[in-house]
Amino acid sequence: MFATVGERAVRGVTVQHLNMWWFTYSSGLRKSYREVIDVSWGDPHRAGVKPLSFVRQVLAACLYSELMDGDKLMVDVKQRAQRLLGTCAGGSVGSYCATAGIPQTLQSVSQYIMRRDGGVPCHPENIYISPGSQWALTNILKVLVNSEASPRTGVLIPVPCHSTTIISLTTLGAVAVPYYLREERGWALEMEELQRALDSAKGVCNPVALYMINPGNPAGYVQSRKSIQEVIRFAAEKKLFLLADEVFQDCVYGKESEFVSYKRALAEIGAPLSDSVELASFHTASKGLMGECGLRTGYVELVNLDPAVMKHINNLFSTNSCPILGQIALDVMVNPPQPGDPSYPLYLKVRHFYLPASLAQNVRRVEEVINSFPDFSCQPLEGGAFAFPRLFLPPKAIERAKEAGLQPDTFYCLRLLEEAGVLFSPGTEYGQKEGTYHIRFCIMTPSDTMEEILRRLSAFHEQFMKEFS
Amino acid sequence: MKLPSSMNHGTALLWKRRALSSLSTTRRGLPKPKMSDNGTTSRGKVLTIDNMNPTVKKVEYAVRGPIVQRAVELEKELSEGMKKPFAEVIKANIGDAQAMGQQPITFFRQVLALCSYPELLSDSMFPEDAKSRACRILNSCGGNSMGAYSASQGIDSVRQDVARFIERRDGGVPCDPDNVYLTTGASDGIVTMLKLLVCGEGATRTGVMISIPQYPLYSAALAELGAVQINYYLNEEKCWSLDIGELQRSLDEARLHCNPRALCIINPGNPTGQVQSRECIEDVIRFAAKERLFLMADEVYQDNVYAEGCQFHSFKKVLFEMGPEYSETVELASFHSTSKCYMGECGFRGGYMEIINMDNDVKDQLTKLLSVRLCSPVPGQALMDLVVNPPQPGEPSYERFIKERTATLSALAEKARLTEQVLNTVEGIRCNPVQGAMYSFPRITIPEKAIQEAKKLGQQPDMFYCMKMLEETGICLVPGSGFGQREGTYHFRMTILPPTDKLKILLNNVKEFHQRFTQQYS
Numbered sequence: 004m005f006a007t008v009g010e011r012a013v014r015g016v017t018v019q020h021l022n023m024w025w026f027t028y029s030s031g032l033r034k035s036y037r038e039v040i041d042v043s044w045g046d047p048h049r050a051g052v053k054p055l056s057f058v059r060q061v062l063a064a065c066l067y068s069e070l071m072d073g074d075k076l077m078v079d080v081k082q083r084a085q086r087l088l089g090t091c092a093g094g095s096v097g098s099y100c101a102t103a104g105i106p107q108t109l110q111s112v113s114q115y116i117m118r119r120d121g122g123v124p125c126h127p128e129n130i131y132i133s134p135g136s137q138w139a140l141t142n143i144l145k146v147l148v149n150s151e152a153s154p155r156t157g158v159l160i161p162v163p164c165h166s167t168t169i170i171s172l173t174t175l176g177a178v179a180v181p182y183y184l185r186e187e188r189g190w191a192l193e194m195e196e197l198q199r200a201l202d203s204a205k206g207v208c209n210p211v212a213l214y215m216i217n218p219g220n221p222a223g224y225v226q227s228r229k230s231i232q233e234v235i236r237f238a239a240e241k242k243l244f245l246l247a248d249e250v251f252q253d254c255v256y257g258k259e260s261e262f263v264s265y266k267r268a269l270a271e272i273g274a275p276l277s278d279s280v281e282l283a284s285f286h287t288a289s290k291g292l293m294g295e296c297g298l299r300t301g302y303v304e305l306v307n308l309d310p311a312v313m314k315h316i317n318n319l320f321s322t323n324s325c326p327i328l329g330q331i332a333l334d335v336m337v338n339p340p341q342p343g344d345p346s347y348p349l350y351l352k353v354r355h356f357y358l359p360a361s362l363a364q365n366v367r368r369v370e371e372v373i374n375s376f377p378d379f380s381c382q383p384l385e386g387g388a389f390a391f392p393r394l395f396l397p398p399k400a401i402e403r404a405k406e407a408g409l410q411p412d413t414f415y416c417l418r419l420l421e422e423a424g425v426l427f428s429p430g431t432e433y434g435q436k437e438g439t440y441h442i443r444f445c446i447m448t449p450s451d452t453m454e455e456i457l458r459r460l461s462a463f464h465e466q467f468m469k470e471f472s
Numbered sequence: 473m474k475l476p477s478s479m480n481h482g483t484a485l486l487w488k489r490r491a492l493s494s495l496s497t498t499r500r501g502l503p504k505p506k507m508s509d510n511g512t513t514s515r516g517k518v519l520t521i522d523n524m525n526p527t528v529k530k531v532e533y534a535v536r537g538p539i540v541q542r543a544v545e546l547e548k549e550l551s552e553g554m555k556k557p558f559a560e561v562i563k564a565n566i567g568d569a570q571a572m573g574q575q576p577i578t579f580f581r582q583v584l585a586l587c588s589y590p591e592l593l594s595d596s597m598f599p600e601d602a603k604s605r606a607c608r609i610l611n612s613c614g615g616n617s618m619g620a621y622s623a624s625q626g627i628d629s630v631r632q633d634v635a636r637f638i639e640r641r642d643g644g645v646p647c648d649p650d651n652v653y654l655t656t657g658a659s660d661g662i663v664t665m666l667k668l669l670v671c672g673e674g675a676t677r678t679g680v681m682i683s684i685p686q687y688p689l690y691s692a693a694l695a696e697l698g699a700v701q702i703n704y705y706l707n708e709e710k711c712w713s714l715d716i717g718e719l720q721r722s723l724d725e726a727r728l729h730c731n732p733r734a735l736c737i738i739n740p741g742n743p744t745g746q747v748q749s750r751e752c753i754e755d756v757i758r759f760a761a762k763e764r765l766f767l768m769a770d771e772v773y774q775d776n777v778y779a780e781g782c783q784f785h786s787f788k789k790v791l792f793e794m795g796p797e798y799s800e801t802v803e804l805a806s807f808h809s810t811s812k813c814y815m816g817e818c819g820f821r822g823g824y825m826e827i828i829n830m831d832n833d834v835k836d837q838l839t840k841l842l843s844v845r846l847c848s849p850v851p852g853q854a855l856m857d858l859v860v861n862p863p864q865p866g867e868p869s870y871e872r873f874i875k876e877r878t879a880t881l882s883a884l885a886e887k888a889r890l891t892e893q894v895l896n897t898v899e900g901i902r903c904n905p906v907q908g909a910m911y912s913f914p915r916i917t918i919p920e921k922a923i924q925e926a927k928k929l930g931q932q933p934d935m936f937y938c939m940k941m942l943e944e945t946g947i948c949l950v951p952g953s954g955f956g957q958r959e960g961t962y963h964f965r966m967t968i969l970p971p972t973d974k975l976k977i978l979l980n981n982v983k984e985f986h987q988r989f990t991q992q993y994s
Contacts, residue, residue, distance in 0.1 A: 054619050066584045098819050169845045241761045293619075295619040297849070323656060330563070
């Protein structure tokens with residue numbers, strides 16, 4: 004199982020190789036499609052989703068304040084831009100901000116967290132805004148991972164897992180200790196499996212932290228409150244630091260699903276655990292329905308950490324701060340237009356009707372189409388930005404892949420790209436149980452794009468399976 | 473602070489001292505640390521001072537360190553109406569031009585506004601060249617949006633534009649876009665390169681040469697990586713010049729206890745502002761070639777050159793002009809940023825690095841490292857595109873652009889001269905010419921009594937001096953001890969960025985403070 008984790012392809016390199024292969028190979032080919040649809044990223048804008056108008060208008064006004072003269076922009080846009088510029092040094096988005104972020108933005112974020120968690124207190128001093136949530140995660144890992152230690156520091160990670168986190172861990176010299184999610188049970192986290200994973204670390208490394216992704220990436224599960232509380236108790240008992248990657252908390256669409264933050268679940272358990280279990284939870288402006296990945300803004304909230312350690316964490320964050328534009332977008336994310344604001348009707352329409360409806364439609368269609376094939380299966384999609392269906396590949400296809408020196412799911416993805424012009428990423432990148440194969444693709448696309456993707460995928464899949472039967 | 477009665481006296485004192493020694497009310501961690509049964513906070517924690525990564529404990533970054541935290545507290549107190557001997561806190565600690573009132577370049581902001589909200593493309597308030605530039609940038613972005621991730625290495629068309637800029641700047645020396653990486657500020661590139669370079673253990677642990685004084689990002693990164701910092705002293709008496717003899721001395725000594733692999737130069741210098749002569753750069757390149765050192769050239773202030781007779785020479789250009797013996801062998805990384813020069817756009821976190829002669833396998837590792845943060849902020853990449861491709865003669869925005877750029881750079885030159893001039897009228901302050909960059913780094917004489925007082929408080933003497941200055945005048949500077957200096961000497965770093973009339977007042981206040989301080993501790 005450690006080997007599987009180690010062989011995982013690096014995101015950038017895999018896509019690069021796929022692209023290069025395609026570009027060299029395809030020049031003479033007659034294509035049945037006019038353009039490549041790239042859904043290998045968790046990137047709604049790249050997939051065709053338009054940015055939210057309000058946030059972009061505010062950004063434009065903050066960048067070029069001449070826009071605030073006259074009637075080009077709505078009153079609430081201007082007011083927001085003015086307020087936010089007032090929080091920037093020298094009234095400019097070009098200035099540096101304080102180490103942890105713009106103080107007023109930190110305040111807004113802490114209030115958002117309190118509202119989200121039904122009033123559980125949140126102190127701005129425990130929040131650090133960073134250039135993306137992975138940046139913050141890397142900093143926290145830097146504190147946890149003692150690269151000079153023997154045995155090496157271990158961190159429990161789910162399989163399948165966000166590939167960037169694995170690279171982060173390995174470049175810091177930590178050991179990734181995988182625990183397998185149970186695909187047949189909707190990617191459930193089983194406590195026996197967590198225990199098994201922990202036991203497997205004996206003699207190999209010193210596990211200090213437990214990393215969870217909720218809602219999942221690549222798998223589209225949403226953890227139940229009960230499961231979260233079980234994990235918290237486990238972490239408390241085994242003395243593990245909790246790393247809760249919750250960047251998809253605003254992408255929940257499963258009918259029975261509800262996002263409960265680790266922080267809230269911890270508070271609900273009560274003392275003494277709520278006062279002692281150490282937790283870092285991560286969120287971002289990249290996901291959710293704003294999808295502003297390119298602005299690179301995320302944050303971490305630290306709960307119950309030793310104050311002396313916090314001082315050093317502050318030093319780590321002090322050498323490179325978060326882009327100001329991203330913090331402005333974050334402020335809009337945590338403080339969207341309200342009923343009565345001129346921009347509210349459009350915001351409501353897009354954010355609460357169009358986008359969720361579009362996503363719900365995509366989810367329904369993906370499950371329908373994928374599950375209609377006997378050799379393709381998709382667990383119920385409850386949250387997150389991706390589908391991660393399982394491929395039951397025929398032995399001949401696996402053989403052909405091996406001949407080409409490729410993982411079978413990578414081979415499938417390459418052929419899909421070449422023949423159907425759709426770019427997915429192979430399950431190999433995220434880790435999977437030995438002998439199983441998956442593909443991942445982003446489902447946060449306009450509905451008609453998703454229809455086109457499913458049409459091409461179906462045609463390709465039938466053809467592929469026939470060829471290798 | 474009320475302590476529980478169940479705590480024993482010794483533990484109580486320890487806890488109180490630990491809490492008070494945190495640097496500010498705003499960043500002390502939890503407002504009320506929770507207590508476990510035995511009455512201490514850190515027992516029972518998974519992550520403690522004792523088991524956390526030891527190298528992280530050594531990380532300090534003076535530019536945003538304790539004195540700045542105190543300045544923030546003072547600002548808060550002022551805003552709450554507390555009476556102080558000054559009306560405002562002036563943050564002359566950080567190279568943040570726009571925070572001090574420098575105006576951004578109009579063209580850049582217009583293009584970025586158009587990129588953010590493309591509906592504005594139909595608005596007549598924007599010139600045509602800004603619009604076509606915005607379209608070009610958006611066409612290179614996924615989904616035509618700055619909100620999409622870019623490739624890890626950066627947007628292709630931007631890297632190509634950067635390569636062309638480098639070629640023009642360097643008189644035609646070729647630049648391969650594949651060697652260009654767009655980074656989250658120059659800092660991201662520098663830290664990533666250092667990470668690539670550092671390995672080994674004990675006597676074979678990587679050593680990295682850095683100037684003293686240096687920009688503390690380097691010392692912070694080296695501390696965190698557990699690398700050996702190899703100090704080479706700049707010559708204060710000769711205007712902070714770099715001496716090859718000193719490089720050799722420092723290297724030879726370092727070879728006894730580590731494996732020196734890299735040499736970092738900041739040109740123009742930070743905090744010292746010196747601009748290296750072409751001859752000096754050639755000497756450094758020859759030295760790096762001979763001693764097989766990877767050269768890291770931090771050139772973020774390349775447009776900030778003020779002194780007569782000084783000129784910026786890029787390491788890359790000089791390297792190539794020295795012929796294939798050097799240009800095909802010396803490994804070099806040079807760094808640039810959108811934060812300094814005439815742009816001052818620190819908040820965008822835009823930057824790039826160009827890597828020369830790096831082994832291909834190492835390049836793959838570099839790509840992997842960069843992919844961890846996915847990509848650098850796209851608005852910063854867009855801005856860098858504009859910086860390397862500004863308006864050209866004949867284009868609608870050209871006149872205004874040139875006017876704004878010239879005004880900014882000449883104002884900085886004027887302030888550099890003013891700063892040097894005024895500070896040198898103060899007895900006990902000696903300021904080298906500010907040849908470039910954005911700072912003065914004058915040497916201050918601190919009376920013996922003050923040094924003793926500082927020692928009693930457990931503070932560096934120049935920190936003691938700067939803290940006093942902050943409390944009495946509201947001026948926030950960074951003590952020289954944060955940058956490194958020769959034993960027994962003291963300095964402070966002050967930016968030249970406040971508007972000229974404010975700068976005059978500031979310099980005068982510094983002068984008066986110094987005189988008072990000297991008097992008080994004589």
